[in-house]
Amino acid sequence: MVQTTCQNRTTPVRRSARRRSYMNLQERLERMADEMETDDEDKDFSPPKEDVEDETPTSDDAVEETEQKGRKTRGSKNVATPRKRPRQVSSTLTPSKLYTPRKKVGNRTPSSRIPNTPTLGSGRRWKLSATPLPERLQERSTPRSEFEKARERLHVSVVPDALPCRETEFAEIYGHVESAINEGTGCCVYISGVPGTGKTATVHRVMRALSEAAEQEEISPFQFVEINGMKLTEPSQSYSLLLEALTGQKFSAAHAGDLLEKRFNTVSPDRQSVVVLMDELDLLVTKNQTVMYNFFNWPNLAHSRLIVVAVANTMDLPERMLTNRVSSRLGLTRINFQPYTHQQLIEIVQSRLERVRCFEKDAIVLCARKVGAISGDARRALDICRRGVEILEATLRNAEAAGKPLDQKMVTMAVIDRAVKEMFASPAVQSVQRASTHQRLFLVAIVRNVRRGGTAEVEYGQVADEHIRLCKLGNIQNPNPSDLIAVCAQLATCRLLLVEFSRAGDRRQRIRLNVNEEDVITAVRNGGEEWLRRLVEA
Template sequence: MPRTRLRGTVMSQSSIDFPKRKTGRTQIKSLQPKERTCEVIKVLPTPLSPQSKLLPLSPRKRLGDDNLCNIQNTTQCSPPKQSKKENCMQNTPSPKGRRLLFAVNEVAAGNLSPAKSGQNENLPSPLRRGQETPSSSKQPFRPSGSSVCTKLFKQDSTCYQQAKQAFSTAVPDRMLAREGETAAIRQFLKEHISGTKPGSLYISGAPGTGKTACFRRILQDSKNELAGCRTIFINCMSLRSSQGVFHVIADGLAEDGKEALAGKDITRKLEKQLTAEGPMVLLVLDEMDQLDSKGQDVLYTVFEWPWLSHSRMVLVGIANALDFTDRILPRLQARPKCKPQLLNFPPYTKDQIATILQERLKQVSGEQVLDNAAIQFCARKVSAVSGDARKALDVCRRAVEIVESDVRSQTLLKPLSECKSPTKASPVSLVPKRVSLPHISRVISDVYGDRMTSSNSGGADDSFPLQQKLLVCTLLMMTRQSKVKEVTLGKLHEAYSKVCRKQQVPAVGQSECLSLSSLLESRGILGLKKSKEARLTKICLKIEERDVEHSLKDKALVGNILHGGLA
């Protein structure tokens, strides 16, 4: 009986309901089934004592308005911070930027009805309360209104690419400052090719004076007139030996389906072929002085071909030396028939070089990339040493590359509306930075040396630059002192540098010294015998000592240099 009472006591104690604290989970269970169908789980805030409201919860427990963690101004969430789940819950993106939209947000926006969401209309939504999402505090606040999107971009460098292409040394569409020479070549081809009359022409001029470019331009423009003629163009610099020119000519004369001539007697076979019936043959030998051989047999043979009986060859030779045929081929003087016609290309003047550069710049659309002062400076510097138009183009192209590199390394922050690609209405973009005089001066100083100086001003002196005068006077002193007619380029440059230091004039480098010598060779003042190594090139004086002062037209300077000597 006592055991039974004990059991009854235990049973009566287990039926007593002790007070329990309500939690969020019990509250959710107590909600109506219709409210639990919402995808978003709502946690109702529990009443807290005034003392507990002063202390916010830890960051991972911040869920409502009563924990002092809400921020009044809602801000956008950074796009990279959005999770896949949150992005899937978006219905329509905000016109002012990308925002995180939850299911409760859609209810506040009116996309979902409170009945579907299971949310009470009387309870404020997170958007109405100003509650922010956990990842929305990263983005800076943007005021309401039209937003301006900016972008960091690199400046457009299309104008510089067009300028570099315009300053290339390719054959131009029109040869400037060479109208007289072009007309002479056209007349020669018309007389001998169209008139089926054999003949020969020798074109001379310093490097970069437009000899080869001019002739190639004429060949391209005269394709219809030369359609019935077989043209063979050979650059003698590409030949391994001077005898190799005969094999190249044989390949050019070989007809389709037939083997080219070969064997020991290839020259005799070529003579028979050139004197047989057939179309006219135009043979162009560029850098003809490279065919120099023992006894000059190759050159003599080639120059005699146009004058063979029943010959159908027209020969055009191109080289630097003005007196090449008189000095290298003296036997041609004994046979006036075999002597070729002569055509000399003088060096470009500063005005002609400036005109060429300005004409090339017209190919660049938009504003001018080079300043006019930079063009004039480049033309004056280059014409003072060699008059080489290719060198002027090279200087400008390098200067454009420097400016383009500076512009590409810079970035600008502009609105997206200004960063768009140019439209048809405005296809040309402004030049970000022009090539000015300091850029040209920097290229001349780095690549060619700042030692390029212009000639003394005044009258006829302008046609003979100062550096050429110094070089000729140095060679004259060396021939007097050592009593030799030929000196190497290396020794000449050493003596020339000493003379320049005495006269307090900056000297040019060895490569520029060779260019000066080639220019003087084209004028008939110096003679050159080229070698594989530039410093071993032999240079000799072609005029008498008494004619030096008259040719240079500067008795005071020449007398001062010769009086000072080399010591």
């Protein structure tokens, strides 16, 4: 099994507190909306995310009873008093409130009413919908300088209402989920793409738009549950989380799995559709295949009304984990998020900086070109621009302290160049630079395999073959097989690689980079060996 460094984050969950915080949040949102009206410049930006609080009673009753109780509690306007002392639940859920539909909604053609992703400048603001997504309000200090505004807007945790360059993906996901909700069927949408391509942000936007539509009674009511592989200690914990969100009751993973199986196989005319976002799916399935199989299979059951939106970094995860025959039978709808091109990165950064005048156009272009050439990761582009602002602010402060104030109001190419260099001279880049030639070559062989296969995880055998090929190209001596195993082990020891320890030396041993692909590329580019540099640029 591939070793990961991911840690589970635990979140306290209390229902009365959730209601209180929900109401506070609403009040704060209203206050914020008022502020926004006076400060029109910021109207398109929604605040960063935060975990939601909930309070959950505990019990170990049978599923029918729990479903009834769950319905009663969720359906009533008043919040039920917990019967027992609230207990902390690990992992974040986003259990939604249920609606009482006042009119029946008929089927409709999804394409006829898919909302456009609101565009910047449209003045549209997200209100707290009936299926609230996690949000955090950021207190705003006024008055703010242009630099301060730019830093705030460029922060990756601030997701704008409109996601430029993801309109097609938004419409596609919206269409599938909406029609499944309205038709009362199940479906499974499989979304893949390298990190930082906006997968999670787009799905959150879709859910927000759908919950607004449900609030307006334009579509049938539904429940939204978010499960993140990164936050689970065990893949099967996702059963307990899903059942808890549906019934308000806690069960052991094994028991919850059985109860869910029973639930989804049982006819229940009153059942609402449930949309489950399975984020960071990669981390769930490397440990246990049954979990992924079940989450892909349950939507196919006639009465489940389960809609699974699975988000992963790799395109062929279902095939690798479930064999081709099973995965094709599951009939997944697939949507792949391509890395952003440099033009798209320019658009993303510019849209965030609309009405904030502190960036020269060339500076943004330079940043977008650097990131576009390496990874197409929007987070990296935003971080570089943000760092650019900080560098300029520090320069101005120092000049003023030295009694020679500068009159520079714009982030220039030179500033971005400094930010890029600083960013790419990260500890990870430095450790790759310090590695031996064969170690760096091994990392390059992984990068080439990852690019070719589109999967983050690769097999040792493929990498070893590539390594030998690259030695020939570079005209350097091949390492013998045991030396190459040692190279891989050394890289794992210094945490540049994650490897499946149980199969060390086996050609099928799975390995993956524990640093960004771009860190490897940058380190090799910065290094002296011209032939190695050509290999990563090829």
